[in-house]
Amino acid sequence: MTNSTTSDLGLGAVFWITLKRDLLLAFRRRNDLVSPLVFFLMVATLFPLGVSPEPKFLSEVAAGVVWVAALLSTLLSMDGLFRTDFDDGSLEQMLLSPQPLALLVVAKICAHWMISGLPLTIMSPLLAVMLFLPDGAMGALVVTLLIGTPTLSLIGAIGAGLTVGLRKGGVLITLLVLPLYIPVLIFGTGAVQAAASGLPINGYLAILGAILALGVVLAPIAVAAALRISVSN
Amino acid sequence: MHFESFSDLIEMGGHGPYVWTCYAIAATILIYNIVSPLLSKKQFFDEQTRRLKREQRISNSKS
Amino acid sequence: MAKSWKMPKWFYQLGSPRWFYDISSRLLPWFAVAAVLLLVLGAAWGLAFAPPDYQQGNSFRIIYIHVPAAVLAQSCYMLMAVAGAISLIWKMKVADMVAKSCAPIGATIAILALATGAIWGKPTWGAWWVWDARLTSMLILLFLYIGVYTLHSAIDNEVNAGQAGAVLSLVGLVNIPIIKYSVEWWNTLHQPATFTITEKPKMVPEMWVPLLVMVIGFYCFFAVALMLRTRTEILQREKRSSWVQQLVEGK
Structure with missing residues (x-):
C-alpha cells in the first residue's frame, strides 16, 4: 500500500466514490432497506404483547426495549455488509486496489450506517411514544442512538468481515458481536434513564463518544485484517 | 482440623451440599480438561497406526 | 523496514512444533506432579483446616475453587489473545496452536467460575443468580470464549481459522476493560447496595494461604492441560512430517 499517493485518485475521492456506490446499490434494493426497520418496529x-401493556411499566423499560431492538436490527442488516461484494468478486478488487483497505471499509461502514442506523434513529421517537417514554428522555434517546448506532455498525463490521466467506455467517456473526455490544447498550440506556429522571447526561454522551472515537480508529484496521483473512480462504 | 468429626466435615453446618457440589463440579471440569486431549491423542495414534498397517498391506500385496 | 532487529533465539525455537513437543514432554511430568500436589493440598486445607468465615460460615470454602477459576479464566484469555497476536505477526505455528487450545480450556474454566459463583450465591444471597458486576463480566467473558471457539470450528482451513480467531480475540482484549468498567458502573446504578458481603473483609493468613496454594495449583493445572491440548494439535497438524511418522511407527 505504499503507492497509494501516486495513484490517480486521492483518498477523499476514493472515500466518496465507495460511499456513493454503496448507497446507490442499497437504494436499488429497497426491500433490504426497509426490512431492518420493520424488524425494529x-x-x-x-414487548408490550409479551410482558405487559401497562403504561407505567412500559415507560420504565422503554429505553431498554428501543435500544435492544435497535441493536438486534443493526445485527440483522450486518450480514449483508460485505456479502454481495464477496459474492460478485468486487471485494477482491477492493483488496487489490492501491488505496488502503481500511479507508474503503470506513466508507462502506459509513454507507451502512446511513441506510440502517440513521433511519433507526429517526424512527426511534415513534417507538418511544408507543412505549410511553417520558417526554424529557426523548431527546436523550435520539442523541444516544445517533452516537451509538455508528459504533454498532463499526463493531458489527468486524464480525461481518470475519464471517463473510462462511455459509452460515448470519448466526455466527450474532455470537461474535453481541458481547462486544454490551458497553454501548449499557451507556446508551443509562443516558436515557438518567434523562428520564432529570439528571444530566453529558457524562454518558462523553463516554459514548469516546467509544465511538476508539471504534473509528481501531475497527477499520481489524475489519481490513479480517477481510484479508476471509478472502484468502 | 477445624471439624470435630467426619460427618461434621460432610455436613458443614448445613452448607455441605453447596460446598461439595462446587468441589465435585471443579473436579469434573479439571479431569475433563486432562482426559479429553489424552483421548484425542490416543485416537490420533490409533488412526495413524491403522493407516500405516493398511499402507503396508497394500505395498505388500503389490510386490 | 530500515532496521532489522532480531528476537532472541529461544523465541524462534518456540515456533518449531517439534521443539515444543520435545520440551513439553520433559516439562509435563513436573507440572502434573505440582498441580496434583498443590490442588490436593489446597483443597484439603481449604475444606477441612481453614477457619469458617464469621459471616458466611462454611459456604465460604467455595472461594478456594471460585477465585482461582475466575483468575485463571481471565489470564487464559490474555494468553489466547497474546498468542494470537504472535501468530499473526510472526506467523508462528505453535503460537497459533496454543491460542486455539486456550479457547476450550478457558471456556470450561469460566463455566466453573460461574457455576461456583451461582452455588455460592444461594446460601449467601439467597438466590442462584445475582446480577453482580463480577459474575456478569465473567458471563460476558464466557460469551467471548464461545465466540472464538465457534469461529475456529466454523472455518475449515486451519491457517485462516487461526488468524480469524486471533483477530477476534484481540478485538475482545481491547473490549474487556471497557466491558468490565461498563458492567461495574451499570451495577452500581442498578443494584441496591444490600450485598456488602461482596466487599471482602480482611482475610486472615489461615484463609488466604490455602487460597494462594489453590491459585498456583490451578495455574499448574492450566499449564498441563494447555500442553496436552497443544501437543495433540501439533500431532494432528504435523501428521505428514517425518518425526510424527517416526513417533507413530515407534508406538
Whole structure:
C-alpha cells in the first residue's frame, strides 16, 4: 500500500466514490432497506404483547426495549455488509486496489450506517411514544442512538468481515458481536434513564463518544485484517 | 482440623451440599480438561497406526 | 523496514512444533506432579483446616475453587489473545496452536467460575443468580470464549481459522476493560447496595494461604492441560512430517 499517493485518485475521492456506490446499490434494493426497520418496529411491539401493556411499566423499560431492538436490527442488516461484494468478486478488487483497505471499509461502514442506523434513529421517537417514554428522555434517546448506532455498525463490521466467506455467517456473526455490544447498550440506556429522571447526561454522551472515537480508529484496521483473512480462504 | 468429626466435615453446618457440589463440579471440569486431549491423542495414534498397517498391506500385496 | 532487529533465539525455537513437543514432554511430568500436589493440598486445607468465615460460615470454602477459576479464566484469555497476536505477526505455528487450545480450556474454566459463583450465591444471597458486576463480566467473558471457539470450528482451513480467531480475540482484549468498567458502573446504578458481603473483609493468613496454594495449583493445572491440548494439535497438524511418522511407527 505504499503507492497509494501516486495513484490517480486521492483518498477523499476514493472515500466518496465507495460511499456513493454503496448507497446507490442499497437504494436499488429497497426491500433490504426497509426490512431492518420493520424488524425494529416488530421487536418493540412484542414487548408490550409479551410482558405487559401497562403504561407505567412500559415507560420504565422503554429505553431498554428501543435500544435492544435497535441493536438486534443493526445485527440483522450486518450480514449483508460485505456479502454481495464477496459474492460478485468486487471485494477482491477492493483488496487489490492501491488505496488502503481500511479507508474503503470506513466508507462502506459509513454507507451502512446511513441506510440502517440513521433511519433507526429517526424512527426511534415513534417507538418511544408507543412505549410511553417520558417526554424529557426523548431527546436523550435520539442523541444516544445517533452516537451509538455508528459504533454498532463499526463493531458489527468486524464480525461481518470475519464471517463473510462462511455459509452460515448470519448466526455466527450474532455470537461474535453481541458481547462486544454490551458497553454501548449499557451507556446508551443509562443516558436515557438518567434523562428520564432529570439528571444530566453529558457524562454518558462523553463516554459514548469516546467509544465511538476508539471504534473509528481501531475497527477499520481489524475489519481490513479480517477481510484479508476471509478472502484468502 | 477445624471439624470435630467426619460427618461434621460432610455436613458443614448445613452448607455441605453447596460446598461439595462446587468441589465435585471443579473436579469434573479439571479431569475433563486432562482426559479429553489424552483421548484425542490416543485416537490420533490409533488412526495413524491403522493407516500405516493398511499402507503396508497394500505395498505388500503389490510386490 | 530500515532496521532489522532480531528476537532472541529461544523465541524462534518456540515456533518449531517439534521443539515444543520435545520440551513439553520433559516439562509435563513436573507440572502434573505440582498441580496434583498443590490442588490436593489446597483443597484439603481449604475444606477441612481453614477457619469458617464469621459471616458466611462454611459456604465460604467455595472461594478456594471460585477465585482461582475466575483468575485463571481471565489470564487464559490474555494468553489466547497474546498468542494470537504472535501468530499473526510472526506467523508462528505453535503460537497459533496454543491460542486455539486456550479457547476450550478457558471456556470450561469460566463455566466453573460461574457455576461456583451461582452455588455460592444461594446460601449467601439467597438466590442462584445475582446480577453482580463480577459474575456478569465473567458471563460476558464466557460469551467471548464461545465466540472464538465457534469461529475456529466454523472455518475449515486451519491457517485462516487461526488468524480469524486471533483477530477476534484481540478485538475482545481491547473490549474487556471497557466491558468490565461498563458492567461495574451499570451495577452500581442498578443494584441496591444490600450485598456488602461482596466487599471482602480482611482475610486472615489461615484463609488466604490455602487460597494462594489453590491459585498456583490451578495455574499448574492450566499449564498441563494447555500442553496436552497443544501437543495433540501439533500431532494432528504435523501428521505428514517425518518425526510424527517416526513417533507413530515407534508406538
